[in-house]
Amino acid sequence: MTACGLDFGTSNTTLGLNGPNGPRLARLEGTADTLPSAIFFPWTGTPLVGRAAMAAYVGGEQGRLMRALKSVLGTSLIEETTPVGRRRLGFKGVIGEFLAEVKARGEAETEGALSAVVLGRPVHFVDGDADGDKRAEETLGSIARDIGFTALSFQFEPIAASLDYERQVAGEELALIADIGGGTSDFSIVRIDRGHQNRADRASDILANEGVRIGGxxxxxxxxxxxxxxxxxxxxxxxxxxxxxxxxxxxxxxxxxxxxxxxxxxxxxxxxxxxxxxxxxxxxxxxxxxxxxxxxxxxxxxxxxxxxxxxxxGATVLDLAVLEAGLSVGISHDDLIAHTGLLAERIAGRIASCLTAAGLKAEAIDALFLTGGSTRLAHVRAAICACVPQARVIEGDTFGSVGTGLAIEAARRYGG
Structure with a gap:
């Protein structure tokens, strides 16, 4: 049974594989190991995914671009259809087409079928809605089965990122894993120890998980x-x-x-x-x-x-000439903070809940491991770091830590 780890993200998707040299990310688009979570349906011809999908749309090709597909999981939109040319496609089918292509590209690299998968999932697909959260996981699992995975399971995305980080440490430490992605922000407090990697049950090392449906x-x-x-x-x-x-x-x-x-x-x-x-x-x-x-x-x-x-x-000018000749607007970093600062505060606010759930004070955290594209936003990063000011800040692979960790988990659960 060949196993993989699939990180289907709101903005980007990765596929983690295992080999003789350990876990790695599949090359999903040329030499890139990330694939933008986008699909383009031209009016005629075969759908395109990733950068090719966005290039076709930006280049003026006639068709329908769809992105941030993960965000419909757990919502009523998943049951809706959308017009694509003269057809109407359900969102579940659209996600299936995208993930089937990801699976096929991974299989082309491994030269064999991928039959087992550990799927990454946010701590909460939907805030404050346990039933919606359950439906989201069930839907994603159903899609995975439909595209050919015969064995599947789930792992929280920040836990997966912690497995990638754990390969770097020499001894035991308490780590706060912050995964700030395109659609959700997720936190886990994990007891990290390289000597624990081969344990069949790591439940006692996971002290708390928290998340909020806010992302890039x-x-x-x-x-x-x-x-x-x-x-x-x-x-x-x-x-x-x-x-x-x-x-x-x-x-x-x-x-x-x-x-x-x-x-x-x-x-x-x-x-x-x-x-x-x-x-x-x-x-x-x-x-x-x-x-x-x-x-x-x-x-x-x-x-x-x-x-x-x-x-x-620190600043830019956004050209809007596609709507009217000469139209543009300037945006400064102060503008970004003014209009999104509350989002950063809400994200950081979940850390206090995570610490409380773990029964820890902020000074108990040894390391803060940052992953996810939105950790590049200075005010988001600052808000998170301020919650555990004594912790050592570790930079993860912005887009790849979760996929790599899911591959590690897949090898443990399914044998490679």
Missing amino acids: TDFDRHLSLAVVMPLLGHGSPLKRKGLAMPAALYHDLATWSAINRLYDGRTARSIRELERAAARPELVSRLARAVEEERGHGLALDVEAAKIRVAED
Whole structure:
């Protein structure tokens, strides 16, 4: 039985494999061991995934781009369908097509079938909804079986990251694992000891798990709503006193998993009616163009890229010429903090709950292990580090630690 570890992420996906030299990540797209969790359905031809999917969309090819698919697990959206050309596809089937391609690429590298898998999962797929959380895990498990896995199990993503970190340590320590991904932020407090790696049961080493459904896509959404959407009429008044543009349109346009809702024709017509009723019709005209030309995913990509540039360089200019010649908006690091600072505080707030659940004070934590793309945001990182100020900060593989840890767990559970 050939086993693997599958980290299906909101933003990126990895596949962990085992070999004679230990765990490694499969090359899923060229030489890259990460695959953006995106799929593009051209009007004709074979679906594309990952960077190729986004390149086709950005390049103007006609079709439907879908990203952040993981975020529909545990929600009512998983039962809905979305138009793809002249077809309608269910979200469960869309996720299945994406993960089947990931599995096939891993099998091409191993030159054999992958029959067993340990699937990564967040501590909470859905906040405050035990039934929704259970449904999400069951749905993901069902999809894994449908694409050919005959044995499967789950592991919390931060626990998987701790298994990757454990390979680096010399002795015993208490580690807080912070996995801040695209859709969720997850924390585990784990007793790390290299000598424990081969134990069949590590339950006593896992002291606490906590999580919240906030991740990088939420930072993108808040930044978009605050900086970009007002240029498209968000918050602007209608001519009729006391009424404003419907906020739901802008929230959908700023949310990866909801953008496709706008592309049904009826929404475009209703926006044109709102344009005539708007006190600032020139703004609503930009919204109409974004929807009619299906620019929503492109805008979301641009906002994400702008967020990253601000995190790295301190400021950027977001070019919006696709909506109107010469249109742009500047974004500073202060803007990023102003519009997403509360998200960072909410993420860090879960650490206190995790420490309480473990029965520990902050000073008991020896190491803080950071993984996940959103740990690159300075204010997120600072908020987390402030919760355990005495801990040694360890940089994990931003996108690969979870997948590597899942491969380690797969070898333990299924023998390789």
